[in-house]
Amino acid sequence: MVDLSKKIRFAWSVLRRKIVHVNLQLLYTCNFKCRICDFWKEPYSEMPSLSVEQVKVITEKLARIGPQVISIGGGEPLLHKNLLEIVRILSKNNFPVMICNGWFMTPELAKALFQAGMYEVSISIDYASPAKHDEQRGMKGAFVRAVEALRMLQENRVYPHQRVHLISVVMEDNIDEIDSLIKLSRELGVTYLVTLYSDNRGRKHGMHSNSDISSRLLELKAKYPEFVALRGYIGRFSEAINNGGIDPCYAGKNLINIGTTGNVSFCIDNLEASAGNILTDDIRVIQKNLIQQRGKIACKGCWTSCRGSIETLMYGKNKLKSFLDYYEMTKDVAVEGGYCK
């Protein structure tokens, strides 16, 4: 069940603009070879994965800075053999969420993940055309298995607060597919999210200037209630593309990244920028280092959702709209039946 005290402490951290979001990379190993991501390649693929004992230490350290939305990532998180145990540990004081490619999902695993305390699972699908998605992801059959995974997750939620999303990386060549992807989400009874492509990793070219992408996304959001991304977030895609990012960036202040060795960096695209190791260092010292680094490392090169959604909530212009959108993204959905507004 949802722990009310955890929710209140989290809301308090949001209001005080503290660290509220942790990207936790359990392992970089992946069964896909996506064109937009480098984590399946060396040197990442050779790195160790985080163990259950290490995750316990991380959880204890994070407890000092309050409940976090912990986004379990990688690599492919379903390849971690102790994932369920890790979700159980994380969920005691945090809100574990996960993005995965869906390949290894089974109905039993979906149920077990939710029983372990997972709050939200998003499955990545970038194109409505199966062939294009498979090609982008470097894996034949990826689209079909991702759709099946969404179905399994939606049918095996345990509590109403547990949400299932389809998520797409918005790129130059998939903007015209988003309408169909939202319709697919509707058919499956799940909700739809987007993140903007970051050209700091991967082999695809960044997006060329595109002044109307935000208005197109906002139109789709107005048309389909299933599209639950924050208006303040998608409303800045055009600005991010045209200006090469959104400045200032609050990574390090409101969100952090923990790599598979415990290394803490301010974001997933700057893994080598270490502010300390959470397995051995004091979290308060790491926090101080992160703040100092923010002033020194000039980077505004992305507007991905991990950064964009938090910053929209904390610093966006129309807070009421943002909180209403956030409510839609996280509100209870009856276990029997899909999302409806």
Ligand SMILES: C[S@@+](CC[C@H](N)C(=O)[O-])C[C@H]1O[C@@H](n2cnc3c(N)ncnc32)[C@H](O)[C@@H]1O
């Ligand atoms: C790194 S993946 C790891 C989880 C899982 N293997 C998957 O593919 O969903 C996490 C999310 O980041 C997205 N992603 C990958 N490369 C990206 C990039 N260059 N810019 C923005 N998002 C990216 C993926 O599509 C996915 O939604």
